[in-house]
Amino acid sequence: MLLEREGLLESLGQRLKDAVEGKGSLTLVGGEAGAGKTSLVRAFVDSLDESTLVIQGACDPLSTPRPLSPLHDFAADPHSGLAGLIGDDRAPMEMFEGVLDRLTRTIRPVVVIVEDIHWADDGTLDFLRFVGRRIENTKSIVVCTYRDDEVGPDHPLRSVLGQLIPLRSTDRLVVPPLTLAAVTKLASNYVFDPRELLRLTDGNPFFVTEILASGEGLPDSVQAAVISRVAQLDERPRRVVEGVSVAPRSVEIRHAAAIVGGTLADIDAALAAGVLIGDGHTIRFRHELARSAVEDSLPPARRLSLHLRMLGILEEEQDPDPARLAHHAIRAGRADLIVEYAPQAGDVAVRSGSRREAVAFYRAALDHAKELGADQASDVRVKLGAELRLLDEPEEAETELRLAIQHFRESGQIEALADTLGQLQGALWNLRRFDEGWRAMDEAIAILRPEGPSETLGMTLYRMAHHHMLSRHAGPAFTHIDEARQVAEEIDSEELDWLVLLMTGCINIVIGDTDEGIRLLQESVKRADAMKEPRLLAIGLGMLGSGAGEARRYAAAIPALERGIEQGLATDADYSVAYNRSWQARIALEQGRWDDAVGYADLVDRTTLQREGIAYITAMSALGRVRVRRGDPGGLPLLQQMTDLARDHELQHGWNAICGRAEYHWLARTSQPGLDELAPGYQRALDTDSEWARGEIGFWMWRLGSIDGPPQGAAEPFALQMSGKWEAAANLWREIECPYEVAMALADGPEKAKLEALAIFDSLDARPMADRLRRQLRDMGADSIPRGPTKKTLANPGGLTNRQLEVLRLVVEGLNNEQIADELYLSKKTVEHHVSAIYSKLGVDSRTQAVNAATEVGAVPK
Amino acid sequence: MPRYMVEREFPKGLEVPTTTQGQKAMLGVVRNNATEQVTWVQSFVTDDHTRTFCVYDGPSPEAIRRAAGLSDLPVNRISEISVLDPYFYVGAGA
Numbered sequence: 004m005l006l007e008r009e010g011l012l013e014s015l016g017q018r019l020k021d022a023v024e025g026k027g028s029l030t031l032v033g034g035e036a037g038a039g040k041t042s043l044v045r046a047f048v049d050s051l052d053e054s055t056l057v058i059q060g061a062c063d064p065l066s067t068p069r070p071l072s073p074l075h076d077f078a079a080d081p082h083s084g085l086a087g088l089i090g091d092d093r094a095p096m097e098m099f100e101g102v103l104d105r106l107t108r109t110i111r112p113v114v115v116i117v118e119d120i121h122w123a124d125d126g127t128l129d130f131l132r133f134v135g136r137r138i139e140n141t142k143s144i145v146v147c148t149y150r151d152d153e154v155g156p157d158h159p160l161r162s163v164l165g166q167l168i169p170l171r172s173t174d175r176l177v178v179p180p181l182t183l184a185a186v187t188k189l190a191s192n193y194v195f196d197p198r199e200l201l202r203l204t205d206g207n208p209f210f211v212t213e214i215l216a217s218g219e220g221l222p223d224s225v226q227a228a229v230i231s232r233v234a235q236l237d238e239r240p241r242r243v244v245e246g247v248s249v250a251p252r253s254v255e256i257r258h259a260a261a262i263v264g265g266t267l268a269d270i271d272a273a274l275a276a277g278v279l280i281g282d283g284h285t286i287r288f289r290h291e292l293a294r295s296a297v298e299d300s301l302p303p304a305r306r307l308s309l310h311l312r313m314l315g316i317l318e319e320e321q322d323p324d325p326a327r328l329a330h331h332a333i334r335a336g337r338a339d340l341i342v343e344y345a346p347q348a349g350d351v352a353v354r355s356g357s358r359r360e361a362v363a364f365y366r367a368a369l370d371h372a373k374e375l376g377a378d379q380a381s382d383v384r385v386k387l388g389a390e391l392r393l394l395d396e397p398e399e400a401e402t403e404l405r406l407a408i409q410h411f412r413e414s415g416q417i418e419a420l421a422d423t424l425g426q427l428q429g430a431l432w433n434l435r436r437f438d439e440g441w442r443a444m445d446e447a448i449a450i451l452r453p454e455g456p457s458e459t460l461g462m463t464l465y466r467m468a469h470h471h472m473l474s475r476h477a478g479p480a481f482t483h484i485d486e487a488r489q490v491a492e493e494i495d496s497e498e499l500d501w502l503v504l505l506m507t508g509c510i511n512i513v514i515g516d517t518d519e520g521i522r523l524l525q526e527s528v529k530r531a532d533a534m535k536e537p538r539l540l541a542i543g544l545g546m547l548g549s550g551a552g553e554a555r556r557y558a559a560a561i562p563a564l565e566r567g568i569e570q571g572l573a574t575d576a577d578y579s580v581a582y583n584r585s586w587q588a589r590i591a592l593e594q595g596r597w598d599d600a601v602g603y604a605d606l607v608d609r610t611t612l613q614r615e616g617i618a619y620i621t622a623m624s625a626l627g628r629v630r631v632r633r634g635d636p637g638g639l640p641l642l643q644q645m646t647d648l649a650r651d652h653e654l655q656h657g658w659n660a661i662c663g664r665a666e667y668h669w670l671a672r673t674s675q676p677g678l679d680e681l682a683p684g685y686q687r688a689l690d691t692d693s694e695w696a697r698g699e700i701g702f703w704m705w706r707l708g709s710i711d712g713p714p715q716g717a718a719e720p721f722a723l724q725m726s727g728k729w730e731a732a733a734n735l736w737r738e739i740e741c742p743y744e745v746a747m748a749l750a751d752g753p754e755k756a757k758l759e760a761l762a763i764f765d766s767l768d769a770r771p772m773a774d775r776l777r778r779q780l781r782d783m784g785a786d787s788i789p790r791g792p793t794k795k796t797l798a799n800p801g802g803l804t805n806r807q808l809e810v811l812r813l814v815v816e817g818l819n820n821e822q823i824a825d826e827l828y829l830s831k832k833t834v835e836h837h838v839s840a841i842y843s844k845l846g847v848d849s850r851t852q853a854v855n856a857a858t859e860v861g862a863v864p865k
Numbered sequence: 866m867p868r869y870m871v872e873r874e875f876p877k878g879l880e881v882p883t884t885t886q887g888q889k890a891m892l893g894v895v896r897n898n899a900t901e902q903v904t905w906v907q908s909f910v911t912d913d914h915t916r917t918f919c920v921y922d923g924p925s926p927e928a929i930r931r932a933a934g935l936s937d938l939p940v941n942r943i944s945e946i947s948v949l950d951p952y953f954y955v956g957a958g959a
């Protein structure tokens with residue numbers, strides 16, 4: 004009997020109706036254990052007719068959950084059409100896309116049920132995030148149940164909920180406790196006082212029914228109610244119930260009998276008592292609360308032996324799930340079986356992207372390191388170390404990796420030793436112990452060289468080059484990449500060859516050979532495209548976008564960033580999206596598109612969870628600099644905060660914040676505080692080969708009066724200005740398309756140049772510089788100083804962004820989206836996006852109307 | 866939410882007629898502000914109507930600027946402010 008759930012059923016029914024009309028959704032059904040979430044979902048499913056396809060899966064209450072367990076459930080149902088798609092050997096993203104495709108390309112609407120997502124493994128959480136973000140455009144609904152009172156602030160589900168709940172297509176339902184009226188109705192045939200029953204159970208339906216069924220006074224907890232009900236069974240059916248309690252899911256009837264040596268009649272008796280329910284083939288507890296209550300009440304020795312028997316039964320099955328085998332082995336306390344199954348279960352978890360679960364399995368195995376044997380234990384430690392690093396636990400990763408290294412060194416396993424030293428370097432890098440990291444890498448290379456060329460040697464050399472590139476030391480970067488190139492040729496490795504190409508491009512940009520650097524990076528993107536390697540493509544686009552961006556080569560940088568974002572959004576590579584967007588913010592700042600810069604920074608702020616990471620620092624530094632240049636409040640504190648966050652990172656991530664602070668203090672004429680951070684940054688810049696860091700940091704050192712002229716190897720426009728050649732600097736800045744810098748250079752010139760600068764500052768809304776210049780001009784006795792901006796003079800017609808204006812002009816020329824995409828080096832999708840934004844800003848809905856409107860608003864000459 | 870003083874300059878003078886048209890214009894500003902979660906608290910206008918000092922609550926200076934852009938209002942200076950009351954220190958000092 005389902006009471007007081009009509010409203011919830013109606014909501015679910017409405018969601019399904021919307022889905023049929025093409026508006027899919029994801030519904031989160033919360034409620035405490037026993038609130039009746041599953042009963043609600045069952046009642047909903049039972050109310051559906053043949054025209055709807057239902058696919059169901061659940062997360063397990065195993066001590067360590069089985070990776071992607073709901074997806075395996077989907078696949079096991081032949082009606083789902085997903086059988087061939089889900090498997091431990093498949094990449095998670097491929098499986099997610101397969102399920103989404105099934106939900107999109109369907110004639111019948113699909114209802115996907117995922118139960119108990121508070122137990123979800125990391126892989127399943129990724130799946131929910133992936134599907135939840137895309138469900139709107141399907142004809143399907145996803146319904147997830149979870150215990151909302153068990154999801155605290157640190158619960159892994161929390162961040163997924165945080166990302167899904169703001170979406171328009173996400174709905175939340177809460178299954179409330181029963182009211183007195185409902186409890187009275189349920190208790191009508193019993194002697195209990197309904198008020199007392201309500202007080203004791205807080206209206207929890209499961210608790211209420213358990214008390215009514217046990218019929219014995221009022222127990223003080225739901226567990227006591229369950230135990231008292233089970234205690235009333237005869238011994239043989241009770242044994243069956245106890246046996247089934249060690250299986251976190253349903254058990255096949257023949258297995259249930261085998262576990263306890265019972266008969267079918269015993270099972271029938273257990274079913275008749277209502278503790279267990281069955282579907283003809285399998286039996287299970289009516290509720291997980293009851294199962295865990297019974298399992299917890301078993302005497303330890305009996306529990307161990309039941310788990311061992313369960314394990315024996317599962318081992319007989321075809322393709323048993325290693326996570327479940329490991330669970331029972333751990334519960335049975337059998338070291339020999341744990342070391343057999345836990346590492347396997349860990350490997351499956353790694354492949355499914357379920358990191359916490361992998362760590363738990365590997366740790367369970369290492370609890371019995373002696374039984375595992377030194378070789379296998381070290382192998383497990385290396386895998387554990389990799390996962391710990393990804394989970395941002397570098398200290399623990401270091402401990403495991405060092406133990407493995409010691410063993411590999413003692414047993415002379417060269418390849419494994421070198422590999423693990425490379426991993427150790429990664430952990431040390433996360434711990435900011437850079438020098439120790441270099442030494443580990445040097446050791447790895449020294450060990451590998453005598454062994455001749457190998458993949459490991461090549462990769463180690465590449466990573467060494469990468470780190471020297473990041474710290475902007477071109478010499479050692481070139482030495483290592485040249486050696487890596489030779490290795491790549493000798494072992495004929497396509498991936499290593501690609502990485503060498505990529506890194507050579509990056510290093511060229513660092514030394515200031517920008518044309519060659521960009522050419523090589525563009526080549527690497529083209530090759531990654533041809534190789535159909537999305538992972539490499541993402542790396543290439545990110546390097547091209549940020550590398551060309553740092554060198555202020557915007558025409559090359561912007562399309563790469565846009566494409567990187569598009570690809571990142573399609574694959575849920577959130578970090579890559581945030582990183583590319585943060586560079587869009589920095590470039591928009593430099594190009595004087597400050598509203599755009601603020602918009603990109605806002606997006607990063609709202610979507611990035613890593614609030615100490617490089618993307619966040621880059622985006623917020625751009626926002627802080629916009630505030631300083633506009634004279635808006637809040638710039639300095641933000642830049643101060645970013646300077647602090649960036650202190651442990653490479654210089655390129657912090658230099659914008661420290662220059663922004665210097666700029667603020669220069670504008671406010673309080674030079675000293677600006678120098679505190681700038682001077683050490685300048686020393687770091689001189690220590691690297693980065694011409695743009697030397698240029699910009701040097702420029703502010705010069706402005707604040709700390710140096711007299713340009714440092715060696717400073718980027719040209721900055722160097723020109725520091726040498727007093729303001730006009731040449733302004734011309735160069737104009738070519739680069741940095742209007743604020745153009746005006747900064749002109750401001751160093753005579754009256755006429757200053758007036759020109761003032762017009763630019765006014766058009767940018769750069770009030771502090773405009774005020775400063777007006778004062779100077781007045782002091783010089785200049786006449787006819789313009790009053791100031793009365794309104795935005797340089798705003799684009801129709802409120803379009805520069806990019807949209809560019810696209811609109813090509814639309815007017817009659818190009819279709821594909822041609823525009825080619826022309827601007829954008830993807831067709833991005834162009835479509837721009838075109839629809841242009842339509843909405845111009846208030847039109849066709850190309851012809853857009854062409855007319857473009858002339859009207861003056862976007863193109865009449 | 867922080868509070869800001871927004872200074873605006875209207876060289877030709879700001880005229881808001883006390884008619885339905887004026888009312889419509891004011892409500893339009895309020896509506897535009899709402900899209901940026903910005904609240905217009907009150908304004909002070911100079912006698913010649915060329916400058917206004919507007920007290921706003923809003924999430925950031927950028928939101929104030931965006932809201933101004935939607936209503937076509939100039940922004941000459943934004944400062945973050947707090948209330949200073951003449952009697953604030955009464956009883957606090959010696």
